[in-house]
Amino acid sequence: MRSSPLTRRGLLAAGCGLAATTLPALSGCSALAAAEDDPDTLVVHSQLGTTAPGSATYLRALDRFREENPGLKVKNLVNGDDLAQVYETARLARKEPDVVMVNLYDKTLAWTDVGATVDVKDYLDDWGLRERVMPQALAAWTDGKGRLRAFPYFATNWPxxxxxxxxxxxxxxxxxxxxxxxxxxxxxxxxxxxxxxxxxxxxxxxxxxxxxxxxxxxxxxxxxxxxxxxxxxxxxxxxxxxxxxxxxxxxxxxxxxxxxxxxxxxxxxxxxxxxxxxAMSSALAEVPERVARHTDVGGWPLADGAVHDKPTILRSYTLIGFWISPNGTKKIDAVEKFLRFMYRADTVSAFITESGRDMAVRSDALSTDFPLVAAAQRLGSDVGQVLLPDVYVxxxxxxxxxxxxxxxxxxxxxxxxxxxxxxxxxx
The missing domain is CATH 3.40.190.10 (Periplasmic binding protein-like II)
Known part of the structure; x- marks a missing residue:
């Protein structure tokens, strides 16, 4: 994905050019027409819904949410690596979805600062969800001005x-x-x-x-x-x-x-x-059983004079979060219902047990059907940890x-x- 400086002016320039030239060719650009004004339709934009790890679990969760909230429709928009660009284009037309599920990386780093999404800190507290989130995740998703960019959700171990x-x-x-x-x-x-x-x-x-x-x-x-x-x-x-x-x-x-x-x-x-x-945990979950049964996970070997005491791994708490758009604030009651449901213990544990996902949300569930993911979760102090540079680049x-x-x-x-x-x- 080609990047551009995400100042407010840069966002507008990039999006307007894209809308004028390549918009009709973008498969996900139905997002422009899909952010319905209907207050009874919640529009969610996600990378989950095709073959991405956790997609099947997510789609089942959406079905359960619809069953529990029969008066609230949910429209699920799906994009891959172009999600950020498609969202920005939709935002320029004021047709952006209400909730966006994407990681903190590259373009998304500037969304809150330029008003493409909103600070969710007060919502997290008002809805009583702060204690559900790991402190490391809250720190990672908070910007230099103290704004919480999104509700943390997926994490990853990277042994x-x-x-x-x-x-x-x-x-x-x-x-x-x-x-x-x-x-x-x-x-x-x-x-x-x-x-x-x-x-x-x-x-x-x-x-x-x-x-x-x-x-x-x-x-x-x-x-x-x-x-x-x-x-x-x-x-x-x-x-x-x-x-x-x-x-x-x-x-x-x-x-x-x-x-x-x-x-x-x-x-x-x-x-x-x-x-x-x-390999990050989503890749570990894809290792075939015949290979996984004779595979160990550990850290990267060190050289003499290293500043670390033990072989290192990467960890990240910024893999997927729930961002709220300006349009989403107009349907905040529906957004609250959705996020309370996604933060529920049974919903979170399903991602862990069914999809082998690591979570930035507290849970007692274990990825027992994904032995390498579970082994990575148990590494603890057996390895050192280095910085994942994504949020600083x-x-x-x-x-x-x-x-x-x-x-x-x-x-x-x-x-x-x-x-x-x-x-x-x-x-």
Whole structure:
């Protein structure tokens, strides 16, 4: 998705241009006509409803909500990666849906600031839902002016999955916990014809893994500064880039990762063509049972001198939230009914037990039918945690960072060129 600066003027300019040129071609642009003025119709815009993890559970929840609220109709609009652009276009026409279910990333970072969505803090408190939300999630969804951008809902753990059977076959007795051990394991795996670490070096999965490895030598504050400003010149950042280049040029990653995507990564791991992947919980839920039963989850191996004590994972509480639009405030009673229902213990537990989703909402339910998701939930203090940079990267830098990631995963590109590519993404 191409990004543009989301000032109020930038939003208007981008949306007007899109409406004038490509609007008829957008499959989701029925959103423009779908935000009905009928006070008895709640319009919800979501990425759930097709093949996205949790879609079946969500659609069943909508059916139950309709049954419990027979006088209230719910219209469900579905988009994929273009949801943010479609919503912005609808907002320009004042035809936006009432509730939007999307993550905090890229374009959406500026929505509350430019009035595309509203601060929901008072609603959260008035409806008595604050105690249902994990404190970390509330902190992540709150902007620098104290506004709560959306009601937190989906979260994710992002550990590293290790296929023990492939490691055993290659003579790797223990899960690697250091860079040297990972390099030795990669050589043994390659000798057996198995790719070591698979990664989508040409999309967001590679971007996240690169960020994770760079943070080997960065504190959280230092990482926040680097990804907010594009300044990768600090000693720790340079050490992290050096560590990444060492791993890459030692053959740790699958062949030509710079051309692979998240789908390629999942296919390689799930078909046992590769032994290791860094995977968020929704991807772990998709690992076939025959592979999952001999897979362990852990952290990314550390280098000497790392600022962390244990191999690291990523965690995020900003995967999906419920945003309220200006139109939604006109139907706030209907919105309240919907959000109270979605926050209900039985609704939340269904996403955990049926879909293997991690939640930013408190629940005693466990993902028992998704063993790798459940194992990731139990990691706790066995691993360290690094910063997921999504909420700090300026929207204009997101797509260029993907390009810089592909450059970085290209074997032979020097550490200096990797740093230059990362910093250029911010310009």
């Amino acid at each position: 590293v999955a290790y296929n023990r059977a492939l490691l055993d076959r290659a003579g790797v007795a223990e899960i690697p916990t250091t860079g040297d051990e990972l390099i030795r394991a990669a050589r043994k795996l390659r000798a057996k014809g198995t790719a070591p670490v698979t990664v989508g070096g040409n999309d967001w999965t590679g971007q996240k893994l690169l960020a994770q490895i760079i943070q080997t030598f960065l504190t959280e504050d230092e990482a926040r500064h680097a990804y907010a400003t594009g300044d990768f010149g600090a000693r720790g950042a340079r050490q992290g880039i050096d560590y990444f280049v060492e791993l890459r040029d030692s053959g740790v990653f699958t062949d030509k990762p710079q051309g692979l995507t998240s789908d390629s990564m999942m296919t390689q791991f799930n078909t046992q063509s590769a032994a290791i992947e860094s 300026p929207p204009t830098a997101n797509q260029p960072l993907i390009t810089a990631t592909s450059t970085s995963f290209t074997r032979g590109v020097s550490a200096a060129r990797v740093r230059a590519a990362l910093e250029a993404a911010y310009r």
